[in-house]
Amino acid sequence: MSSSRRPVEPVFLPRRYGRLAPLSERKSSEGYFGLGVHDTALDEFVQFFGCSKGTFPLAYLGLPIGFNVNTPRNWKPLCDQFRKKFSGWKASLLSIGERYTLLKSVLGSLGIYHLSLFKCLETVFKELEGLRAKCFWGSSDSNKKMHWISWDIALNALENGGIEISSLRALNLGLIFKWVWRFTSCPNTF
Incomplete structure (x- = not known):
């Protein structure tokens, strides 16, 4: 070659x-x-x-450069961003429809740069999905609310009994596979 x-x-x-x-x-x-x-x-x-x-390491546009992405502590800035957007008092002031909109628009796309370049760790997924679930149910650390359905079911499509909240794991895999498709279908692009 x-x-x-x-x-x-x-x-x-x-x-x-x-x-x-x-x-x-x-x-x-x-x-x-x-x-x-x-x-x-x-x-x-x-x-x-x-x-x-x-x-090195440094952060550029919020993305770690030179970090080991297989270490959960290096995902802390992304988890902190989620925590900052979600706070218990904000969730308690919003209706369930407003929390649903917040969840789909803001918390569903907040880590898109990280998730488009790096395969996220399972522990980080659990933490981020836990924060999203707390936001949707209106819970906080001091105030627990009743969860009417399992969060895994809530992530499903309407046909499967869910409420169509997109999964961060599915988003991460989709974005990674988009890069794989791009590199295989257009090898001379880069």
């Missing part, structure tokens, strides 16, 4: 992409990262321009 691809060229990435100031005016705390570059070349670049060298 002959490869017509060019070798990876060195790339120097600023930690903040939005700044337009020249390198000499940038703050030294921003950090530059080298991809496909030897550490000595990155050190020379950093010393020449008077900026700092960034270290």
Whole structure:
């Protein structure tokens, strides 16, 4: 198989992409990262321009870069986002229809960036689905509400006795398989 691809060229990435100031005016705390570059070349670049060298792991657009995604603690930012959107007092002030809408629109799409790139861990799924269930039933840590049906049944389609709340596990697998389909059907896209 002959490869017509060019070798990876060195790339120097600023930690903040939005700044337009020249390198000499940038703050030294921003950090530059080298991809496909030897550490000595990155050190020379950093010393020449008077900026700092960034270290992995880091977060870009909320996504972990350089993290081990097979560790539950690295999914903590996503779980914290869910917790921040859901709080017991908010859920108690909303009707069940409003909680259903909140669940489908906000809590169903909150982690879409994470879930489209990484296969989520089972423990993280359980925690996120638990938070979504608490929100839907209007429960909080101090105030338990009665659950009229099992959460697994609630995730089903109407024909199967559910209320069509989409499963995060199904969303994660669908988004991952979308990438698989894209790579197999359009191999020259990337």
